[in-house]
Amino acid sequence: MSTVTVLTRTGRAEWGRIWSVRSSWAFVGAITVAVVGVGTLMGYDASGDPAGVPPGASAWDAGRQTAMFALFGITAMSVVTGAADDGTGGIVPTLQWTPRRGVLLAARAGVIAATASVLALVLVASASVVVWLFVPESGLPVRAGAEMLAGLGLVFGCGALLGVGLALVTRSTAAGLVSVLALMLVLPLLLAQLGYPWAVTVAAHLPGAGALFLVFGEGPSDDMTTTSARLTLAAWAVAALAGGGWRLLRTDANR
Amino acid sequence: MISVRSLSKQYGSVRAVDGVSFDVEPGKVTGFLGPNGAGKSTTMRVVMGLDRPTSGTATIHGRRYVDLAAPLREVGALLDAGAMHPGRTGRAHLRIGARSNGIARSRVEEVIAEVGLGKAAGRRIKGYSLGMRQRLGIAAALLGDPPVLLFDEPVNGLDLDGVRWVRTLLRGFADEGRTVLVSSHLMSEMQLIADRVVIIGRGRLIADADIDQVLRGLGGQRVRVRTPRADALGQLLADRGVVERTAPGELEVTGLPASEIGDLAHARGVPVHHLAEVEQSLEHAYLSLTEDSVDYHGRPAEPIANGATR
Numbered sequence: 001m002s003t004v005t006v007l008t009r010t011g012r013a014e015w016g017r018i019w020s021v022r023s024s025w026a027f028v029g030a031i032t033v034a035v036v037g038v039g040t041l042m043g044y045d046a047s048g049d050p051a052g053v054p055p056g057a058s059a060w061d062a063g064r065q066t067a068m069f070a071l072f073g074i075t076a077m078s079v080v081t082g083a084a085d086d087g088t089g090g091i092v093p094t095l096q097w098t099p100r101r102g103v104l105l106a107a108r109a110g111v112i113a114a115t116a117s118v119l120a121l122v123l124v125a126s127a128s129v130v131v132w133l134f135v136p137e138s139g140l141p142v143r144a145g146a147e148m149l150a151g152l153g154l155v156f157g158c159g160a161l162l163g164v165g166l167a168l169v170t171r172s173t174a175a176g177l178v179s180v181l182a183l184m185l186v187l188p189l190l191l192a193q194l195g196y197p198w199a200v201t202v203a204a205h206l207p208g209a210g211a212l213f214l215v216f217g218e219g220p221s222d223d224m225t226t227t228s229a230r231l232t233l234a235a236w237a238v239a240a241l242a243g244g245g246w247r248l249l250r251t252d253a254n255r
Numbered sequence: 256m257i258s259v260r261s262l263s264k265q266y267g268s269v270r271a272v273d274g275v276s277f278d279v280e281p282g283k284v285t286g287f288l289g290p291n292g293a294g295k296s297t298t299m300r301v302v303m304g305l306d307r308p309t310s311g312t313a314t315i316h317g318r319r320y321v322d323l324a325a326p327l328r329e330v331g332a333l334l335d336a337g338a339m340h341p342g343r344t345g346r347a348h349l350r351i352g353a354r355s356n357g358i359a360r361s362r363v364e365e366v367i368a369e370v371g372l373g374k375a376a377g378r379r380i381k382g383y384s385l386g387m388r389q390r391l392g393i394a395a396a397l398l399g400d401p402p403v404l405l406f407d408e409p410v411n412g413l414d415l416d417g418v419r420w421v422r423t424l425l426r427g428f429a430d431e432g433r434t435v436l437v438s439s440h441l442m443s444e445m446q447l448i449a450d451r452v453v454i455i456g457r458g459r460l461i462a463d464a465d466i467d468q469v470l471r472g473l474g475g476q477r478v479r480v481r482t483p484r485a486d487a488l489g490q491l492l493a494d495r496g497v498v499e500r501t502a503p504g505e506l507e508v509t510g511l512p513a514s515e516i517g518d519l520a521h522a523r524g525v526p527v528h529h530l531a532e533v534e535q536s537l538e539h540a541y542l543s544l545t546e547d548s549v550d551y552h553g554r555p556a557e558p559i560a561n562g563a564t565r
Contacts, residue, residue: 001324005357013355020347021340089338092305093348093395096332097355099304099321252306 010098010107018115023080031073032123035066039127043134050137059138060145063128067152067215070123071159074116078163079176081112086171091253101249109164109241116160121149155214161237162207168244184208192220207236256281256434257302262311264297271297273458279436284429286449287438290545294458295438299407303332315403327356331396332405336388341381345372345391352395366394385412403434410444422448442538456545470535478513480506481529488525
């Protein structure tokens, strides 16, 4: 039996794991409310003064403002989903059913990251459409939307992979959430505020700073570029996944 | 066939399994026995690829479990009934297992019916009793209708009806020619269903034999004799076998058949009120074999004096 077949079956099983527990649906509900809700409020606010829309701006720009809500939501969802097996002992039947751990790692990371990223992109696009419905004058050019969503896709994908990786490293929902919150939000903000050059440099190399730069074009350091931000975010995602993969592949299950 | 060869597993400073080798043959129920902490569960976890052996191998039909592409079709196992996501329904749990091994969804309903979960399959696992979780775990083991089955304490938490069901199930699997390895602390249960036993203690193999051999291996058949002249009969038999005074007027003799004891007593005019072979039990054999291998001993609680409180 080919590895592709095993990977496909394992991917289908991972899909089933995500949607057979309430927490996933709760995350979808909460992220939807946050992202589309903020988009609605932004659209409602702008509808009172359509002339206030900056020249050249489109509804996509307003939708982009909701991306950080989506990013935090799906990253947390990825941690909770990725750590569920280890937190509940479910890793025992999982590894009995899929003993090829490399295949399990690929399927788990791929399915969770793809699901979370698509969810976030759909919600950000929905928020943009909602803004456009309130302010049709803002426009909704297809090309600009495609470019924005492509850029955000990388951010969401890396955020979700970071979440899965940290979940596999920590094997704990609580520890995974604390880690991801520190790396994405707390440390970038606090270090940047310290004022020391080294602290700003460190902050600029944390995944949260990379995501912030790619979403808003601003970061803790003036030296940041789109390329450096992408590399920072991708490197953290790869490193977390490598650490989680090492733990899954090389250590005993549920110990 | 499950083959374990020179298997060792070290957790930090603790050697949980130490050079264990045995085979589990098809067509038999093989009981896996040992005191708490003996290394039974660890051995099963290594066989199932959950833990990496420090040295040695564990194979199923010559292949490591981790190399199996569709393991549920080759090996079914219940290792820890509590190890399931509590927020999932029993049916969803089984469907995920079926999906991961390319098993038809209809098979899920078949095993649900087979283990008697019925309507409970639609409820979340966190609401299950231990017995229901055991049934769900057994259902998962049966999903792929595998030729090899491993069960770690499968009757824990089951009611009498459930125990009888598991007994029939395991016996039936062995009679179909499947390989069945089952660990249990219930010696009476093992004596009823096991054809062969593997006993380990402190991580080492103590016995690997047919159950009859284990029972016979206790120093031979024992005979209980009750007589008002126990001292005289004891002296008479002492040269021919091992005699033990078990109660006033009662002896247990090892190494002599009941007929010979009766003839000797009759020839010397010693009255005998009771003469019978002592039924050998696996529990007795097990305790005898593992008495030096128990890590965790209990002791009777001390009586509380009148008026005292703990």
